[in-house]
Amino acid sequence: MPETCLAIESLSKRFGGFYAVNDLSMDVARGHIHALIGPNGAGKTTFFNLITGVLGADRGRIVFEGETVADARPSRRTLRGMARTFQNIRLFPHLTVLETVMIGEHCRSFPSMWQALGSAVLQRPFGEAREETKMRENALALLGFFGLAEKYDAKAGDLAYGDQRRLEMARALATQPRLLLLDEPAAGMNPQETHALDALIMRIRDRGVTIILVEHDMRLVMGISDRITVLNFGTKIAEGTPAEIQENPAVIEAYLGEDVTL
Amino acid sequence: MFAGLIDNYTQQVLIFTGINVIAAFSFFAPFKTGQVSLGQAGFMAIGAYASAVFTQKFGLPFAVSLPLAALLAGVIGVVVGFPALRIKGIYLLLLTLGFGEIVSVIALSWDYIGGAQGYRNIPFNPRTLGYVLGVVVVLTLFFGRLERSSLGRAMDSIHQDETAAEVMGIDVVRIKLLAFGLGAAIAGLAGALYAHQATYIDSTTFNIMMGVEILTFVVVGGGSTYWGPVVGAVVLSLLPEFLRTLREWLELVPVSATNYFPMNRIYDFLHEFLDFENAKRLIVYGLILMLMMIVRPDGLITRDTLRRLTFARWKTRHA
Numbered sequence: 001m002p003e004t005c006l007a008i009e010s011l012s013k014r015f016g017g018f019y020a021v022n023d024l025s026m027d028v029a030r031g032h033i034h035a036l037i038g039p040n041g042a043g044k045t046t047f048f049n050l051i052t053g054v055l056g057a058d059r060g061r062i063v064f065e066g067e068t069v070a071d072a073r074p075s076r077r078t079l080r081g082m083a084r085t086f087q088n089i090r091l092f093p094h095l096t097v098l099e100t101v102m103i104g105e106h107c108r109s110f111p112s113m114w115q116a117l118g119s120a121v122l123q124r125p126f127g128e129a130r131e132e133t134k135m136r137e138n139a140l141a142l143l144g145f146f147g148l149a150e151k152y153d154a155k156a157g158d159l160a161y162g163d164q165r166r167l168e169m170a171r172a173l174a175t176q177p178r179l180l181l182l183d184e185p186a187a188g189m190n191p192q193e194t195h196a197l198d199a200l201i202m203r204i205r206d207r208g209v210t211i212i213l214v215e216h217d218m219r220l221v222m223g224i225s226d227r228i229t230v231l232n233f234g235t236k237i238a239e240g241t242p243a244e245i246q247e248n249p250a251v252i253e254a255y256l257g258e259d260v261t262l
Numbered sequence: 263m264f265a266g267l268i269d270n271y272t273q274q275v276l277i278f279t280g281i282n283v284i285a286a287f288s289f290f291a292p293f294k295t296g297q298v299s300l301g302q303a304g305f306m307a308i309g310a311y312a313s314a315v316f317t318q319k320f321g322l323p324f325a326v327s328l329p330l331a332a333l334l335a336g337v338i339g340v341v342v343g344f345p346a347l348r349i350k351g352i353y354l355l356l357l358t359l360g361f362g363e364i365v366s367v368i369a370l371s372w373d374y375i376g377g378a379q380g381y382r383n384i385p386f387n388p389r390t391l392g393y394v395l396g397v398v399v400v401l402t403l404f405f406g407r408l409e410r411s412s413l414g415r416a417m418d419s420i421h422q423d424e425t426a427a428e429v430m431g432i433d434v435v436r437i438k439l440l441a442f443g444l445g446a447a448i449a450g451l452a453g454a455l456y457a458h459q460a461t462y463i464d465s466t467t468f469n470i471m472m473g474v475e476i477l478t479f480v481v482v483g484g485g486s487t488y489w490g491p492v493v494g495a496v497v498l499s500l501l502p503e504f505l506r507t508l509r510e511w512l513e514l515v516p517v518s519a520t521n522y523f524p525m526n527r528i529y530d531f532l533h534e535f536l537d538f539e540n541a542k543r544l545i546v547y548g549l550i551l552m553l554m555m556i557v558r559p560d561g562l563i564t565r566d567t568l569r570r571l572t573f574a575r576w577k578t579r580h581a
Contacts, residue, residue: 052429078431090426092419094486103419106412107431113413113440120411121404132412175431 004063005030005179005210006051011060013046013234020046022234024060028179028212028227033205035213035221037245038231039255044214045087047231048181051212052084053077064179079107083177085168087184087214093157097148097167100156101139104174109135139174146170146200162193169204179210186217198224222246230254273391277459279499280394284452286479286491287401291445293485294414295438296421297346300473301358302449304365307468308335309450310457311375314384317458324387324458331454332447339446343439362473370465380464387458394455401448405488417441478547482554484561493563501546509536 006028013021021043028034036044049055051062053074062069069077083104092100109131110116123129143149146166151159156167165185172180182201186194194217202224205211215221221228222242230238230245232254238245245251268276288302309331316327342361346354375381387393408414419427420434428434457463475498483494512532520529554561 054425054429073435074425074429075431075433078429083431084429086426090423092422092426094422095415095418099415099418102412103415103427103432104430106416107433110412113433113436116411116413116416117440120408120413123407123411129411132410135412171430 003030007063009061012058019234026229030210032226033211035225035228042231043234078175081178083172083175084181089164091156098152101170101174102135104171105135142170161188181212183214277391280398281452282495282499283398285476286495288445288449289476289480290491292442294417295441299358301361302476303468303472304362305335305446305449306453307365309453310463313454314381314457317385328454332450335450336443336447340443343442366465384457384461386461390459484563486564489563490561505536
């Protein structure tokens with residue numbers, strides 16, 4: 001049995017009378033690509049928001065690497081080693097591609113704001129801080145990994161859609177996470193880009209990052225996932241390997257109605 | 263210090279231009295994290311009154327009272343910054359506006375600092391120009407370094423998408439508080455420098471219109487780089503001087519050319535309009551603001567402008 005990276009224990013979140021996530025428990029094993037699928041409105045993005053602290057949970061516990069993550073702000077959770085991308089891309093439109101990735105590195109280079117302030121004030125005149133040089137080199141390497149190195153000087157907001165998706169991943173990886181939450185990375189990508197995404201996500205996994213993947217592209221999910229959890233109306237209706245999920249009648253019904261093969 | 267070099271009038275103009283640049287920086291600091299404050303005049307009032315009390319009532323030298331006044335304004339800025347963390351846009355504008363009013367009412371009703379009579383006989387500081395130039399240089403260097411630093415970039419990211427910045431591990435709460443407190447402290451500097459130049463302040467000196475004026479500096483100059491507030495404050499401070507010159511030129515027009523119908527009215531209007539000693543200044547500010555919003559909504563100086571001016575991609579010098 002592989003080591004657990006993230007354990008969710010009866011997590012719930014209610015908006016008014018509607019449970020977006022209802023009594024959800026699941027374990028994510030370290031080094032896995034764990035997919036989370038379900039029809040629109042099943043609570044997948046809410047689940048991401050709960051894990052990263054963008055939203056507070058009503059009930060339940062999140063255990064990351066053996067420690068309970070208790071009502072900490074998102075930036076603290078990022079420092080502990082989680083990162084995410086957004087379903088509706090949230091880049092900083094006026095920063096360049098390179099600067100965007102360096103934002104991700106900021107929390108590792110300067111764990112305390114006073115250090116960052118000191119580095120800003122004490123840098124050499126007309127030169128730059130030593131950390132800055134290091135951050136830029138790391139960022140360029142990361143951009144190379146995502147095939148964006150050529151576009152380092154473009155405004156993030158000017159990139160093509162697929163490039164923006166990859167830039168979001170690069171920015172998230174720059175925070176040096178051990179758990180990465182990808183929210184529909186293939187949305188808006190063309191078929192070639194989606195094909196390349198398979199390999200890309202597996203290469204991220206091979207860097208030692210556990211991945212939770214929310215995705216509607218079933219070819220992608222079935223192809224690369226080690227394990228799949230299926231949500232419907234905020235509740236877990238199935239969990240298993242891709243092969244098991246594909247044959248699970250509850251899943252097929254929830255997703256597509258009866259008598260359809262995934 | 264510069265007494266022998268330049269006449270009194272020029273010195274006066276330079277001092278108030280410099281104080282306006284400092285005030286514009288005080289607006290720029292919180293603005294860099296996306297916080298728009300109309301209350302910078304309130305922090306200037308705190309710095310001005312504090313420095314007046316420190317020098318006149320406690321007998322401290324100006325060199326000590328200036329940083330103390332800035333510190334006090336900065337601490338109050340952090341306190342005001344806490345509620346400001348949770349609100350955005352128009353609501354933050356209203357909160358800071360309210361703060362300015364509170365300061366003004368306290369100044370009006372607290373007899374220890376002069377109350378309705380205002381604070382009189384603040385020790386005049388003959389070296390204000392030197393101090394003003396010193397503070398402007400230090401602040402320009404500071405904001406220049408901030409802009410080239412990771413912290414400055416983090417502030418920009420907060421301005422552009424606060425939630426995304428927080429999720430990327432940026433400590434949004436602390437950085438926003440720092441920026442707000444820093445802006446308040448800088449406003450305190452501007453107020454203290456003002457007080458010892460004017461030697462008289464009262465509850466209406468640092469009013470809402472001053473808060474709007476400070477905002478105008480940054481809107482006109484541009485808020486994306488630290489050169490924006492500098493250029494905006496200098497241009498708008500020297501504009502009255504420029505218009506005064508235009509008025510003098512206007513008087514060179516021969517009377518024969520302006521004593522028949524449309525020309526005499528136009529002449530009178532221009533003559534009146536360019537008289538800058540009164541509230542008409544605000545009409546001009548208003549017109550400039552409207553014009554800027556249409557022609558150059560990002561301000562006179564943007565980062566792209568700087569890039570074009572320097573011909574250098576200074577941010578990325580890699581092969």
